[in-house]
Amino acid sequence: MNSIITGTHIVKTYGKGAEQAMALNGVDVDITEGEFVAVMGPSGSGKTTLLFALSGMDEITEGTVKFGDTELAGLQGNALADLRRTRMGFIFQQPTMLRNLNLLDNIMLPAVQDSKRNTVELVQKARDLMIQTGIAGLENRDTTEVSGGQLQRAGICRALINTPEILFADEPTGALNSKTAEDIMGLLVSINQAGTAIMLVTHDARVAARADRVLFTRDGNIVSELILPKFSGGELEARGEKVVARMAAANI
Numbered sequence: 001m002n003s004i005i006t007g008t009h010i011v012k013t014y015g016k017g018a019e020q021a022m023a024l025n026g027v028d029v030d031i032t033e034g035e036f037v038a039v040m041g042p043s044g045s046g047k048t049t050l051l052f053a054l055s056g057m058d059e060i061t062e063g064t065v066k067f068g069d070t071e072l073a074g075l076q077g078n079a080l081a082d083l084r085r086t087r088m089g090f091i092f093q094q095p096t097m098l099r100n101l102n103l104l105d106n107i108m109l110p111a112v113q114d115s116k117r118n119t120v121e122l123v124q125k126a127r128d129l130m131i132q133t134g135i136a137g138l139e140n141r142d143t144t145e146v147s148g149g150q151l152q153r154a155g156i157c158r159a160l161i162n163t164p165e166i167l168f169a170d171e172p173t174g175a176l177n178s179k180t181a182e183d184i185m186g187l188l189v190s191i192n193q194a195g196t197a198i199m200l201v202t203h204d205a206r207v208a209a210r211a212d213r214v215l216f217t218r219d220g221n222i223v224s225e226l227i228l229p230k231f232s233g234g235e236l237e238a239r240g241e242k243v244v245a246r247m248a249a250a251n252i
């Protein structure tokens with residue numbers, strides 16, 4: 001399998017002088033096409049910083065990040081933003097939706113600026129995604145008129161509107177009750193099974209247990225990784241126990 005993202009010796013510091021924080025301390029990481037990678041680690045260990053570095057959301061201090069053969073730091077003008085918008089998808093704990101647009105328009109937003117795209121096809125794609133994620137019928141709702149789980153489903157639709165090659169998810173189930181979180185994870189697994197790579201940051205071993213590989217961070221380094229067989233829906237408890245055991249072994 002080809003690499004989709006390759007990070008080499010990534011260093012990220014915040015601030016200057018005595019205030020300086022070393023968030024990533026020379027991290028090497030590689031994500032292959034279609035892979036599902038989870039990242040776990042204590043608070044402040046660099047998980048979100050790693051997600052921001054690999055997705056080009058934030059500049060790194062040292063090292064390189066490549067998307068396929070393209071080095072992100074070498075992209076000029078709007079090229080990085082365009083690459084992120086068209087080939088990557090993002091899901092956060094709290095989806096940030098525009099309050100003056102309904103759900104359907106919010107979902108289509110990352111695609112409407114492509115003048116080449118046919119609006120009828122785009123609306124159809126958004127509606128198909130809403131069916132796939134179980135929120136058909138809510139197209140005209142205001143973002144304040146839906147539940148947290150429905151809003152997160154809409155966030156997933158928006159992240160998928162441009163058919164990204166990789167989905168970056170930062171604590172996507174962190175604000176949801178456990179039943180809704182399970183449903184959202186089922187959705188992410190099916191998206192991954194359809195071929196989209198996922199990099200997911202989580203504090204929850206049961207969430208990470210769906211991944212093909214779990215990276216464990218501590219003090220800005222990846223200190224351990226656990227490789228799991230592709231998740232097919234069963235043995236979640238046993239997989240979660242493996243993740244927890246590895247966390248303990250890695251002193252996390």
Ligand SMILES: Nc1ncnc2c1ncn2[C@@H]1O[C@H](COP(=O)(O)OP(=O)(O)OP(=O)(O)O)[C@@H](O)[C@H]1O
Pocket residue numbers: 014015021022023041042043044045046047048049050
């Ligand atoms: N914008 C910032 N300015 C200064 N320091 C920051 C900034 N963002 C993160 N840091 C610091 O970088 C380190 C790594 O933070 P990061 O958010 O990546 O950790 P995390 O593992 O995602 O934590 P959490 O689980 O709490 O979200 C921490 O010490 C944090 O305080």
